[in-house]
Amino acid sequence: MKTKQFQKLPGKLYQRDAFYLAEKLLGKYLVRRESQKYMAGKIVEVEAYTEKEDEASHSFNGKTKRNELMFASGGKLYVYFIYGNHFCCNVVCDKEGIGSAVLIRALEPLEEIELMAQRRFHKSEVSKKEFLNLINGPGKICKAFGISKLENGIDLCGDDIFITEGEKVPKKNIVRTSRIGIKKSKDLPWRFYIKDNPFISKK
DNA sequence: ATCAAGATTACCT
DNA sequence: GGTAATCTTGATA
Numbered sequence A: 001m002k003t004k005q006f007q008k009l010p011g012k013l014y015q016r017d018a019f020y021l022a023e024k025l026l027g028k029y030l031v032r033r034e035s036q037k038y039m040a041g042k043i044v045e046v047e048a049y050t051e052k053e054d055e056a057s058h059s060f061n062g063k064t065k066r067n068e069l070m071f072a073s074g075g076k077l078y079v080y081f082i083y084g085n086h087f088c089c090n091v092v093c094d095k096e097g098i099g100s101a102v103l104i105r106a107l108e109p110l111e112e113i114e115l116m117a118q119r120r121f122h123k124s125e126v127s128k129k130e131f132l133n134l135i136n137g138p139g140k141i142c143k144a145f146g147i148s149k150l151e152n153g154i155d156l157c158g159d160d161i162f163i164t165e166g167e168k169v170p171k172k173n174i175v176r177t178s179r180i181g182i183k184k185s186k187d188l189p190w191r192f193y194i195k196d197n198p199f200i201s202k203k
Numbered sequence B: 001a002t003c004a005a006g007a008t009t010a011c012c013t
Numbered sequence C: 001g002g003t004a005a006t007c008t009t010g011a012t013a
Helices: A011-015 A018-025 A113-121 A128-132 A138-145
Strands: A029-034 A037-049 A077-082 A086-092 A101-111 A161-164 A174-177 A191-194
Touching: A011 A018, A018 A037, A018 A101, A029 A101, A029 A138, A037 A113, A037 A138, A086 A138, A101 A113, A101 A138, A101 A191, A113 A128, A113 A138
Parallel strands: none
Antiparallel strands: A029 A037, A029 A161, A037 A101, A037 A191, A077 A086, A086 A101, A174 A191
């Protein structure tokens, strides 16, 4: 695969806070290994969720069985099930005991696009429109990458799911807005995406 | 034991 | 633009 030349992000990067990590993850490559295949996409949209002053965060009311991964040491994958249908994946960040994570909201397809298309549309050829909609949402990413409850807690420093160095995104190309799809804490500007990228989930 | 909400998506007009 | 589908979780409305 073309992306294998890139180095995995160092584990200590995930120990930083959610805002630092959210911006840092833009332009990096999320890679999912399945036997010999490596699916990959460029991270183009993320959201930060923290424990304090964030009513929309799963961690706001403290640790529960569902959200305990958010309180783990940074560098794990936190996967949750929502609306009876969809999984969403988050990068756990900060130190052990701090309940924060970065939601991966949208990717630009890079590798194993036919496999992603199979998972999403049950066919390997996609139209232009289907290509744009392949992994431009948190539920779609998990469907295409085959991420479910089984992947909850995976260590991103391992070989199954990891994030590599990718493309440098200049500060001026990072847009910061309020988050999407939540009712509480709507006004906090904790969503970040790459300016003018066609694979953003929503304007 | 019961219930309402939810970090979404696809399909409708 | 609007909403049904679908089910796990956490609080007890």
